[in-house]
Amino acid sequence: MLHLDASTYVGRGLHRECHRHPEDPSLCVKVDIGGDPHDSRREQRFYRHLQRRGISWDAVPRWNGTVPTNLGEGSCFELIQDTPGVVAHTLQHYLESNEASGLHCRGLRDGLLALRRTMLSDGIVTLALRPKNVVCQRLGPQAFRLYIVDSIGNTDFIPIATHSGWFARRKVARKWARFEQSSWCATRKILSWRNFWAGCR
Ligand SMILES: Nc1ncnc2c1ncn2[C@@H]1O[C@H](COP(=O)(O)OP(=O)(O)OP(=O)(O)O)[C@@H](O)[C@H]1O
Numbered sequence: 001m002l003h004l005d006a007s008t009y010v011g012r013g014l015h016r017e018c019h020r021h022p023e024d025p026s027l028c029v030k031v032d033i034g035g036d037p038h039d040s041r042r043e044q045r046f047y048r049h050l051q052r053r054g055i056s057w058d059a060v061p062r063w064n065g066t067v068p069t070n071l072g073e074g075s076c077f078e079l080i081q082d083t084p085g086v087v088a089h090t091l092q093h094y095l096e097s098n099e100a101s102g103l104h105c106r107g108l109r110d111g112l113l114a115l116r117r118t119m120l121s122d123g124i125v126t127l128a129l130r131p132k133n134v135v136c137q138r139l140g141p142q143a144f145r146l147y148i149v150d151s152i153g154n155t156d157f158i159p160i161a162t163h164s165g166w167f168a169r170r171k172v173a174r175k176w177a178r179f180e181q182s183s184w185c186a187t188r189k190i191l192s193w194r195n196f197w198a199g200c201r
């Protein structure tokens with residue numbers, strides 16, 4: 001059984017804690033912290049589906065199955081890092097620190113456009129896209145590859161977008177339109193997402 005504690009801790013959201021894998025530094029292990037275990041099951045089902053489809057894994061971290069831990073069942077993923085040992089920051093981090101508006105605007109814009117393209121071509125559907133669930137891997141001073149690390153999958157009662165490329169693309173395009181228009185940044189008086197998007201064009 002893997003032992004996770006403060007020394008392996010990477011980050012947390014509302015439902016899960018993310019830890020570095022104690023035996024393999026290229027992986028992370030996510031455990032539920034009071035979340036609905038059905039969400040993890042749904043995510044695992046969707047990852048199995050992506051594995052069967054043989055997607056490129058350019059937009060989502062690879063999934064390595066589940067492992068027992070001292071904090072309950074863990075779900076094991078590729079840990080997105082800038083360099084070995086340095087965990088990549090979320091898009092929320094870049095937006096909050098204002099690095100996005102200046103220094104990294106173009107790199108993040110290009111990364112976002114590439115992420116959108118890959119999600120469309122690989123048919124990767126998500127729940128609402130949020131900056132805290134996008135991790136930005138630095139490939140160079142001005143280059144990023146962006147990954148969706150959370151909310152992957154489909155909660156529709158009839159999940160047709162999971163099995164039809166056309167419906168998947170339509171759903172992905174809809175989520176992106178909402179993401180581009182979202183006032184997420186503006187409401188926190190950090191940066192208007194719309195300006196960020198427009199200013200980079
Ligand atoms: N594969 C990964 N590589 C690097 N960092 C990651 C990875 N997965 C998660 N993280 C970090 O851990 C945090 C929490 O993970 P995650 O978003 O999966 O938790 P959550 O509780 O499901 O989130 P939410 O509150 O959005 O439901 C992320 O915001 C990110 O900073």
Ligand SMILES: [Mg+2]
Pocket residue numbers: 013014132133150
């Ligand atoms: Mg999250």
